[in-house]
């Protein structure tokens with residue numbers, strides 16, 4: 001494990017922002033760190049990077065801890081904070097060279113590493129522009145390039161795609177996937193589609209506590225429940241279906257119901273019996289496995 005977090009507790013005054021948080025991350029796999037607003041994601045990232053200290057617990061980054069070895073840990077970690085602080089008056093290349101300098105890089109090493117980062121993040125055409133002139137997507141690229149300039153082994157990205165348009169989103173996601181091939185990468189987010197699109201492992205945190213920590217596929221396969229979605233020409237009543245499983249109206253209103261059930265075959269039979277017995281005119285009966293969003297809502301409810 002290149003990153004291990006064990007029993008972290010962090011108090012802000014009387015408020016427990018982190019309550020014995022433990023998880024680990026592996027090279028070559030993207031870990032999605034998921035939680036609703038205020039769950040403790042940023043606090044965890046700040047403790048790992050050594051920006052703040054925890055009240056108790058241990059962080060190990062490639063065997064070093066940020067409290068006793070802050071300099072070593074800062075060299076091992078590349079961090080893109082939530083609001084991506086940049087110097088808007090600096091030119092892109094100048095900013096990256098400046099950032100590399102902060103890690104003790106200089107001369108040809110710094111120049112060639114800057115060139116490599118400009119190339120990998122697609123920033124070459126923009127390198128002579130001021131950061132303040134760039135679009136949000138390109139500013140995120142600058143933030144990523146800055147986080148990677150010193151070739152860190154562990155990369156932590158706090159909500160890196162928030163506010164990007166769909167094209168920029170796809171580009172930044174594929175850049176993240178590319179970067180993650182040889183590194184340990186943690187992606188903090190509350191966007192479920194993002195996790196489903198690019199993460200291998202998932203940690204779910206809520207109110208400072210870890211509620212799930214597993215591979216994405218295990219998390220999804222552990223849920224056997226399916227959802228049946230029935231649409232008819234007539235208006236439906238929820239109580240007709242309550243014996244089958246928890247039921248709500250769908251997005252189409254009272255002519256569509258969504259029923260959760262453990263056994264899809266039995267569920268479909270029961271629904272069709274009701275359709276027949278009540279002489280309903282069927283438009284469609286569909287079935288879907290739960291997605292991460294539904295799993296997340298159940299776990300964090």
Ligand SMILES: Nc1ncnc2c1ncn2[C@@H]1O[C@H](COP(=O)(O)OP(=O)(O)OP(=O)(O)O)[C@@H](O)[C@H]1O
Nearest residue numbers: 012015017035036037038039040041042043044190
């Ligand atoms: N400096 C601080 N002082 C006091 N309370 C804080 C401080 N920073 C965070 N908190 C509180 O700690 C809790 C966890 O906050 P944190 O920013 O870690 O959550 P988050 O999961 O990153 O949320 P978001 O998705 O909204 O960014 C919240 O209740 C927040 O209000």
